Amino acid sequence: MKSTRWACWLLCASALALPPATQAQGARVSSPVELARQADRLKPGDWVWAPRIAPQGPMLVFVDLSRQLATVYRNGVRIGVSTVSTGKPGHETPTGVFTILQKDARHRSSLYHGAPMPYQQRLTWDGVALHAGGLPGYPESHGCVHLPYAFARLLFEATGRATTVVIAGDASHPVATGRGEVLAPSGAAVPEGAFWAPERSAVGPVTIVISRSDGALSVLRNGIEIGRTSAQVNGAVDGDDSTHVLTLATGEDGKPAWIFAGVAGHADEEGRIVDEATRNRIHLPQEFYDKVAAILAPGTTLLVTAAPLSAGTPGASLTVLSGAH
Numbered sequence: 001m002k003s004t005r006w007a008c009w010l011l012c013a014s015a016l017a018l019p020p021a022t023q024a025q026g027a028r029v030s031s032p033v034e035l036a037r038q039a040d041r042l043k044p045g046d047w048v049w050a051p052r053i054a055p056q057g058p059m060l061v062f063v064d065l066s067r068q069l070a071t072v073y074r075n076g077v078r079i080g081v082s083t084v085s086t087g088k089p090g091h092e093t094p095t096g097v098f099t100i101l102q103k104d105a106r107h108r109s110s111l112y113h114g115a116p117m118p119y120q121q122r123l124t125w126d127g128v129a130l131h132a133g134g135l136p137g138y139p140e141s142h143g144c145v146h147l148p149y150a151f152a153r154l155l156f157e158a159t160g161r162a163t164t165v166v167i168a169g170d171a172s173h174p175v176a177t178g179r180g181e182v183l184a185p186s187g188a189a190v191p192e193g194a195f196w197a198p199e200r201s202a203v204g205p206v207t208i209v210i211s212r213s214d215g216a217l218s219v220l221r222n223g224i225e226i227g228r229t230s231a232q233v234n235g236a237v238d239g240d241d242s243t244h245v246l247t248l249a250t251g252e253d254g255k256p257a258w259i260f261a262g263v264a265g266h267a268d269e270e271g272r273i274v275d276e277a278t279r280n281r282i283h284l285p286q287e288f289y290d291k292v293a294a295i296l297a298p299g300t301t302l303l304v305t306a307a308p309l310s311a312g313t314p315g316a317s318l319t320v321l322s323g324a325h
Helices: 002-017 149-158 286-293
Strands: 047-049 059-064 069-074 077-083 096-099 102-108 116-122 129-132 145-147 164-168 206-211 216-221 224-230 244-250 256-261 301-305
Touching (some): 047 149, 069 149, 102 149, 116 149, 129 149, 145 149, 224 286
Parallel strands (some): 059 164, 129 145
Antiparallel strands (some): 047 077, 069 077, 096 164, 102 116, 116 129, 244 256, 244 301
């Protein structure tokens, strides 16, 4: 009888020590970039991180309480999306516009008996922060925004103090909102039709986005859209309909060359140089091309995606960050 009790105690202790998969601190590796186009398909603990899409520019983190998702923007382009767990009833996560006040990779809570809060990024001085934590698939924190462990580390490394964090929505009453497409411009306050207005942002990193579903091209500089036109991709970049990211670099001959960047799900493309046949598949007005060519420089990023550039176009709609204004 005694041995039976001892075995039972060990079994119970083991069950308590090993949380179920949905409560663990997230997947260790990024999901393929295409999965992020339908963010609602991400399971608790899933995330996508593709910083090569926009290597430079201002950052913004948008936490949607209604959908329990966080989306990361850089240079006006989504570079990541992750499932989260926010404040439970009685400990709701506050909404509003915040900046990162403090960063501590090995932080321990002063309110909850020294509980570990890895990769903590403080948003308020009374204890609300982004950090790695449990992800059961519903709000269960004491007010903080729990992130997958690996995602929290990558985000911690990418942000700086004063990075903007927008928290909106209602965790108690989920509602249908934009799907938070990743790998597409934010779509906030975008005028309709073709235009070229480089004076909107005179300097900064440049990102070009081509949407197959819209048949459109958008140019962003330092996080602001400065131009848009029609564009057609005759067939996918390499024969399929996947997402592709390219960076403008200097080739061995000293001339500019577009080189594939390996992103989640397409690591095998890393370092491939785009040949003339592939370049000829993309068509846009010559006058607009000449204007864009004048601002191209090594480090410019080109994204070819099936995601739409704005709400109301084919495919899922985009999240508009109205709370950021």
